[in-house]
Amino acid sequence: MSAPGDAYREPLDRARLHAQAWLDAVPERHVGPAVDVNRLVPQFARALPEGPSAAGAVVDELAALSEPGLMAMQSGRFFGWVIGGTLPVALAADWLVSAWDQNAGMRFATPATAAIEEAAGGWLLQLLGLPHGSDVGFTTGATMASFVGLTAGRQHLLQRAGWDLDRDGLFGAPRVRVLVGAQRHDVIDLALRYLGLGAPEVVPADAEGRMLPDALAEALDAHPGPSLVCLQAGNLHSGAFDPIGTATAIAHDRDAWVHVDGAFGLWAAVSPRWAEHLEGLAHADSWATDAHKTLNVPYDCGVAIVARPEASRAALGLHTSYLISDDHGPGDPFEKVPELSRRARGIPVWAALRSLGRSGVVELVEGLADAALALADGISAIPHAEVLNDVVFTQVCISFGSDERTRRVTQLLIDDGTAWMSGSQWRDRAVLRISVSNWATDDDDVRRSVDAVARAAARVPHP
Structure with missing residues (x-):
């Protein structure tokens, strides 16, 4: 029973x-x-x-x-890495996901979860301005979301080159080059390792981490052939965006597949204030983001979007006698992500979007950017503190002079416990790195966090 x-x-x-x-x-x-x-x-x-x-x-x-x-991590004063809080409605929806306990891989078996995720996917395409008809899959995180996009790109490029990847594997296949910016996130390298594509070729970037378009064109022209270009929407340290429209046009002129890693920065596309930084975004071939990092749904929930569904479904899909598949229409959920058995991660996304509405999502994204700017302004007023990034989206990097002093201030801040910010290395300097991604961060959290940084800095003499 x-x-x-x-x-x-x-x-x-x-x-x-x-x-x-x-x-x-x-x-x-x-x-x-x-x-x-x-x-x-x-x-x-x-x-x-x-x-x-x-x-x-x-x-x-x-x-x-x-x-x-x-x-x-749900604290309004937690600014480590890019880890948001959880919207109350999204947490409640996630409890229902666990209680319902659906294996949400097939539209036939679990029509409710499939319908909810398809609706959430459609809303995401509208909000981000991405092509209607793109496949949207919900993964374990942004790393696997990029894996999906790169998998689709590999499938598409090798098929176009006349190579049957499913039958013959990678051994002997035409080489697929992968080009990345010098300051890409290392999870791209990890996804490429999973795919057996090896280390990427590095294209120079400017001081903020933005790929240089002329350098990309030169690199693609140097070795013609199947190529994947990975662009970045939101640098891990500076928050800067690659020139996506220009770089995509350069890549497409040379028949390359363009993937955009937008783990947190893709959400800037919903904001009238920030969308210009992602001009041309819709012309790419695949995109990755994370609904936990910015939309504030519970762990874990990456979002993989592919403009050519036939490529991702060919690479990730499975057809057997015992699976009742949907051969037409939007496809089964398991064809869009690397999991046959899967949790319905899109349900908290649907609940968050339904609760916020378009204006609420815009307000959320712009509120995160406003909090980051307020932190940057407040901390830069502390003696000998310097904000290193030129444009503040949701990331801020601070130096307190020497590397040793910056590291000591960071550790004292962590020990104090009022606010939590992580140390990192950027532009060959030690930095205090701030990532704002929590919907609950308010003016009081900003003030208390700035005061905590000031207390820590005051305890470390400046040379």
Whole structure:
């Protein structure tokens, strides 16, 4: 028989109480974890009990043991990496996804989840100004979203070159060159490793990390043949955008496939203030972004968009006697991502978009950029602090003079716990890197974070 509903009541009630207690504490708690993983492992790895334990008690134990090792990533004062919070409606939708427990791979088997994801995909194409009819798939993150786009590009280029990749594999195939900007995100290299395409060829970029179009043309002309060009919407450090329209035209003139890695920066396309930085975006062939990073849905939720569905479905699809496939129309969800069995990640996206509406998405994106600019302005007023990036979207890089002083200020800030910002290396300098991606960050969070940086800087004498 089916599991009785009452069996879930106590553990779910306990989980809800612990979840609410955590969320209530986030706004004022120390942002960083209180203990490290080496302290926690022995507590979780005690001898496995010989017999069963009550479900509610297990949930209580899990919450109690975990709490000191949790990072308050939902905090309005967490600016490490690009990790947003979670919109309340998206969190609630994600709870329903877990409760419904659908294997959302086929339209036939799970029509509700497929319909929701198709609707969310259509809304995303409208918001981002991307071609109607593109395939939209929901992946485990932006890395796998780029993997999808690059997989489709590899399939398309080799098929056009007369090579049957499915039958003959990569050995002996025409070489597919991959060209990237000098400051691309390293996950592109990781996706290429998965695809067996090897290390990319690096095209020079300017000081903000923007690929130089003339250098791209020169590199493509030097070795004609099947080529993938990876452009970037949102540099990890500066937030700058490659000249997407110009670079895409150069690449297409030479029959190259263009993929845009827009893990967080693709969302700038929804904003009238920022869309000009992505002029020509719709002319690319594939795009990757992350709904967690900027739209603030729960982990994990990448978005893969491919303008040529036949290429991605040929590379990722599977047809067998036991799968009831949809041969016509928008395709099955499993044909758009590298997973036959899959979680319905698009449902929280639908809920977030339905709740925000177009104007709410614009307000969210512009609010993140405004908070980043306010942080940059506030911190730049601190003696000997210097903002290194020219244009602030949602990323800010700060130097406090010498590399050693910058690293010490960063560590003191983390120890203080009022705000959390990560250290990095950019332009051969140590930097304090700020990433604003949380819908909940407000003016008070900005003020308190600037004050925390000022306190840390005051404790480190300037040479």
